[in-house]
Amino acid sequence: MSDPVRAELLARIGNTGDVAALRGLRDQIQAHMGPLLFERPIEQFYTDLNEVHDALIRRAVALSEEKLARMGEGSPPVPYAYLLFGSGGREEQTLTSDQDSGLVYADPEDPSQLEEVARYFGLFAQTVVMTLQQLGYPPCEGEVVSSNPLWCQSLSQWTGKLDLWFKEPDWERVRYLLIVADCRIVAGQPFVWLALKEHFFMLMLSTDRIAESMLNNTMRHKVLLGVFGQLFKEHYGEDAGSLDLKYGAYIPMVNAIRLLAIQAGIRATATMTRIEDLTRHGVLDEAEGAAYAEVFRLFMRLRLLTTSKLEDGFYTSGGKLSNARLTKELIEELKAGLRIVRKLQKKVRKRATGRI
């Protein structure tokens, strides 16, 4: 179970004060862990990998604090929480995940200080994002990143925003709500984050028909399975013949399980944990829970096999599973899995529209 090489490198992350050296550590760990994928249980692999990512991000946050102090900006004026959304929030980062992040800080006691505090955290978030870019994490294409002012606000601004999003849930706001649903603290003071999270679930409970609004967004990505039971492959370009595993298998499942979980008031963000909790709450029966977990393990494993490359110093992935990887057995396994996801989607639809 224990991996001495990884443990050693992990320990060194905490002591490294230099971004370039930190990047070197990441490269080493990535190179070390890549081949292990085939050797250990997939959940273990993800746990180990996400521990590394968390350590790197935490270190980047700490280094950024130090840097701001050296720049004469002082230390953080109020407690804050550095948040991860997306796969980071769900503890499902791969070797090539990008930055989906946010920042929430406590309200300053004197409201007149808000502007100054906001300025500090704006600068701080920018520094963290820059540092992480140097570590090879590309910024999120959808600009869900802490350096974007929309995602870097005080607690009351955050809760006010959530109130608005829940009250008038148009398409874009629902998308944001579902992003927030996966949020997790990676560095800073947990109480700030917990306040935000509880506010979210309070609104979730008290807002009529919100699940129905969330349904369309949840179902936006279709599974890659045709009416003849065939898989939809990419037709053109360098990925021709490959499968869009990310948006055609993994994301549909993540989305479906998320909606079930937040409807049931489950606080966990990791999809596997959500499935366990849903089973415990009786939303899923034992057999369903086991089947969904099994399928999700398959998707998690295949995700790590998707086309990845080092581009402009960033670890990136197209999320596509190349044709060469698709053996006959794998295709059958995938088809069976996707059929189960389709059943899951039906269940989610029924629950969200209250027809159950």
Next chain:
Amino acid sequence: MVKKLILSLGALSLLFPAMAFADDPSAGTLNMGLNSIWVLVAAVLVILMQGGFILLESGSTRMKNAGHIAGKTIFTLGLCTLVYWAVGYAFAFGTDNAENSISSVVGWGGAFFSPSVAAADGESLPSTVFFIFQLAFAAVSLSIAWGGFAERAKLSAYLVFTVLFTALIYPVISHWIWSSTGWLFTKGAQDYAGSTVVHLTGAIAAFAATVLLKPRIGRFNKDGSANEILGHNQVFGALSVLILWVGWFGFNAGSALSVGDGFFGYVAFNTQLGAAGGAVAALLISWLVNGKADITTTLNGALAGLVAITATCAFVDPWAAVVIGLVAGVLVFFSAKFFEKIKVDDPIFALSVHGAAGVWGTVANGIFATDVLAKKLNVGEGGLIDTGNWHQLWIQVESVLVCGGYTLVASFILLGIMKVVMGLRVTEEQEIIGLDLSEHGTFGYPEQMKKAQQNM
């Protein structure tokens, strides 16, 4: 009052004596007149289909070639007319050599066609109208062939091939199947309005061209995977299909060459059913197979339905017209996939729409033709389903193979010689710049393209 009237009528009859003796036209003349009106209208509709081809070819390709594509269609229509007038019509329908056995292969007589100004006694259609109608078909076949040239052929290649195609390729096939002395006609080959004569012939010339020209830059990757080169205007594409669809009523129903008992209405009716089947089947099959309903496939499906019903529209029952259209819609989808797989770059899907569906339409007569209609038209006999006899099906297959074979060999030889002597393809630089600029010196979309160039 009465006096005045009689007086003035008397004066008028002195001035215009014919008025007094004017005869009602004979039934034959009336019949000829009605035929002429319909067939000339049909010919105009078929000529208008060139507008469809302009929109289809330019809409399916990139902005930088749009002006070239539109302009060259008008130019080649003109050149095709002159060549068909000079020799094409003589090879196709000339009867001077009717006594000679060579007339089963190619006709002769009426070069530099100089028709009589009016229909002769007993003629059901003036030869002028017939000429225009046939010319319009030749021009359509030629425009189909251009699909294989799109976005990379030299303007001079268009010029030379127009002459060769209109003189040596198209008239031969049209003679075989449509001339009363043609050898396939006498065998009873059924191709009412030209699934083979017009569409397959054009498509095979396009195939030869696209093979000899090689794919457009960037169409295929080194590893063999294909890239999608999207057309610049899907609305043009849809409008082109509508224009072609409407023009097709001239194409098919006009091929009745008469008004007669109103049979041309039945032909039009089947035409509409075939087109409908093609459009519906194509959208559905792309939706089912790819998970996304593809617009381009839908447009191709409508055209494929029309191409397939072209040979069959006068020979089959309405239900069969629907089936023929539906099958064509499915066929065109898989055919396009097939050509992409074997790395043949077919920018406007001419090979699938006119080739595959043309073959299907011709062969479909051997399956679905009814004996009643074949007897009515006095061409061949009923197909497999109606008669249980394979005879007609075999003739249909034979005519596809022979006509396709001749066109394939002739096109490869002629284009091959052109390739050696003058070259077919523009330079890489010209292709990237676009043919608008390289061949004509000005863009079809000046504002957009200048802006794009500045950004390059």
